[in-house]
Amino acid sequence: MTKKPASSALSERKRGEGAKLVYDILRDDILGLVLPPGSPIDEIQLAERLSMSRTPIREALVRLAGEGLVTTLPNRSTVVSNIDVLNLHTFFDALTLMYRVTTRLAAEYRSASDLEIIRARQAEFAAAVDAQDALAMIATNREFHAAIAEAGRNPYYTGLFCRLLDEGRRILRIYYSSYNDRLPQRFVDEHEDIIGAIEARDIATADRLAKQHADQIVLQIQQMFSRDRRQQISL
Numbered sequence: 001m002t003k004k005p006a007s008s009a010l011s012e013r014k015r016g017e018g019a020k021l022v023y024d025i026l027r028d029d030i031l032g033l034v035l036p037p038g039s040p041i042d043e044i045q046l047a048e049r050l051s052m053s054r055t056p057i058r059e060a061l062v063r064l065a066g067e068g069l070v071t072t073l074p075n076r077s078t079v080v081s082n083i084d085v086l087n088l089h090t091f092f093d094a095l096t097l098m099y100r101v102t103t104r105l106a107a108e109y110r111s112a113s114d115l116e117i118i119r120a121r122q123a124e125f126a127a128a129v130d131a132q133d134a135l136a137m138i139a140t141n142r143e144f145h146a147a148i149a150e151a152g153r154n155p156y157y158t159g160l161f162c163r164l165l166d167e168g169r170r171i172l173r174i175y176y177s178s179y180n181d182r183l184p185q186r187f188v189d190e191h192e193d194i195i196g197a198i199e200a201r202d203i204a205t206a207d208r209l210a211k212q213h214a215d216q217i218v219l220q221i222q223q224m225f226s227r228d229r230r231q232q233i234s235l
Contacts, residue, residue: 018056022046023063028135030069030080031169033177041070041078068167083170085225095168096214098161102145103194103210105152107203114151115199121147122195126188134181138172141165144191148198175217178224 029035041061047054061078064070071081084091106114121144128136142165149158176183190213197206 018050018052019059019063022050022052022057022060025050026060026064027067027069030064031138031173032135033170033173035080037080037082037170039080041080043078069170088171088221088225091164091168091171092214092218094160095164096211096218098149098157098164099145099210099214100207102149102152102154102157102161103198103206104203105154105157106148107198107201107206109153110151110198110201114147115195118144118147118151118195118198122188122191125191129183129185129188132181132183134173134176137176137181137183138169141172142169148194151198171221172217174224175221178220 026035026041035041043054043057043061046057050057061070061072065072065078069081070078072078106118110118121140125137125140125144128140142162145165146158146162149161152158190209194206194209194213197209
């Protein structure tokens with residue numbers, strides 16, 4: 001059997017994995033606010049940095065655009081999408097409603113296997129909190145609530161909720177940064193309480209806990225945006 005040259009194998013790896021590599025790098029930089037809203041994405045610079053053609057970079061940008069993380073301008077340049085601060089209240093309205101609806105339905109329709117999945121996602125979230133890994137907290141929090149939505153047996157609610165969770169990832173990053181990525185243990189405990197209500201099929205309690213969970217996130221973010229950070233300069 002003839003062994004392929006290393007350069008050929010590397011070329012095949014890049015063709016198969018290049019777009020994912022670019023996607024992962026840019027997504028982490030965008031979600032981590034290393035690339036803040038409005039930052040330009042330079043395809044040529046990225047190609048040189050990663051030693052690959054622009055084709056996988058463009059494929060990654062298409063995927064990121066589909067997730068609302070980047071925007072292609074009329075001149076065909078690409079920038080990191082802005083966070084629509086003026087309309088955050090409408091986002092929070094929808095997010096809070098989906099927290100409540102999906103958690104209520106999970107309490108009503110969950111199965112034993114659903115609970116196993118939800119607990120596994122909770123263990124991953126708790127580990128990310130313990131490690132103070134913000135990007136892992138964002139990802140595992142998303143999967144925890146997506147698992148709850150799946151347990152509710154309504155794919156339309158699940159789809160909408162997952163879309164909201166994905167769109168809110170940068171907002172969640174700001175939320176975690178307000179605690180310097182040292183998320184208080186009570187937020188892990190809140191997840192545990194929600195699981196308990198779902199397990200007990202206590203729909204009213206599940207609804208109440210889900211609303212409280214959403215409310216404290218919204219309040220913390222609103223307080224961050226309203227904080228007066230002006231410098232007091234004597235003239």
